[in-house]
Amino acid sequence: MARKISASVSDEQLQEDLKKYRQHCLDLGATDAKIIRSDTVVIDERVRAKCIYPKCGAYGTNVHCPPHAMDLDQVRRTVKSYRYGIFFRVQVPSEEIVGKQAVEQLLRNQSHVYKMVGQVESEAFFDGYHLALGYACGPCKFVFCPAIECSALVTGQSCRHPMKSRSSMEAAGMDVYTMAARVAGMFIRLDDEAAPPTCLSAQTMHWFLYTSARVEE
Numbered sequence: 001m002a003r004k005i006s007a008s009v010s011d012e013q014l015q016e017d018l019k020k021y022r023q024h025c026l027d028l029g030a031t032d033a034k035i036i037r038s039d040t041v042v043i044d045e046r047v048r049a050k051c052i053y054p055k056c057g058a059y060g061t062n063v064h065c066p067p068h069a070m071d072l073d074q075v076r077r078t079v080k081s082y083r084y085g086i087f088f089r090v091q092v093p094s095e096e097i098v099g100k101q102a103v104e105q106l107l108r109n110q111s112h113v114y115k116m117v118g119q120v121e122s123e124a125f126f127d128g129y130h131l132a133l134g135y136a137c138g139p140c141k142f143v144f145c146p147a148i149e150c151s152a153l154v155t156g157q158s159c160r161h162p163m164k165s166r167s168s169m170e171a172a173g174m175d176v177y178t179m180a181a182r183v184a185g186m187f188i189r190l191d192d193e194a195a196p197p198t199c200l201s202a203q204t205m206h207w208f209l210y211t212s213a214r215v216e217e
Helices: 011-027 045-049 072-080 100-126 140-144 176-183
Strands: 032-037 084-091 204-210
Touching: 011 032, 011 084, 011 100, 032 176, 084 100, 084 176, 100 140
Parallel strands: none
Antiparallel strands: 032 084, 084 204
C-alpha cells in the first residue's frame, strides 16, 4: 500500500527504508549494494570531458547526455539536497563490455540496469519519497531509441519513455570508479588485454540509485 507523502520522516524509518531498497537492488540482480551519504558522491568535470575526448557516439544525440544534460553545478546542488543514496553494481565479464561482439550484450546489461533503477525508484516513490531520483549507466538513446531521433530534443515534444529514460552517472559527472573504491569499498580491475586503445574494460560495472528524503531533526 502506498504511503502518504510527509514533509519529513524519522531517521529510523529512513534507515529501515534504505535497507529495504538496498535489498531490492540485490534481489533484482545487483552483485553488491551500499547505502552511502550524499556528501560522498564524487562529481568531477573530467568525467564530462571523457564524453568528448574521445567523443562518445551518444554525445549531443539525446536530452540526457552532454551537452544537453543538467550542468554539473546544478547536479551538485541537486545531490546536496538529499542525504542518502544506494550505490550498486552488477558484475559482468569483460568480454560483455568491450569489442564489437560485446555491443548486443552490453545493451542488454544496460537495459537491465535501467529497469532495476526504475523499479527501486518507483518503490521509493510509493513509499512517500516523491522526489526519489535514480541514475543509470550508459546513454538512454542506445537503450530506448537507437534508430530514431530523441524526441525530447525537438521543440514542443517530450521524451518517448519519460518513466524509463534517465541520465547515467557519467553524464551527471559522477566519478564511478573513485566512488566504488573510496566510498563503497568495491574492487574494480582494469583488463588491459580486453581493452582497445580508446577505452577501458572493467570487470564490474557500477550504477547509482539515489533515493532519500528530508529527515526530522
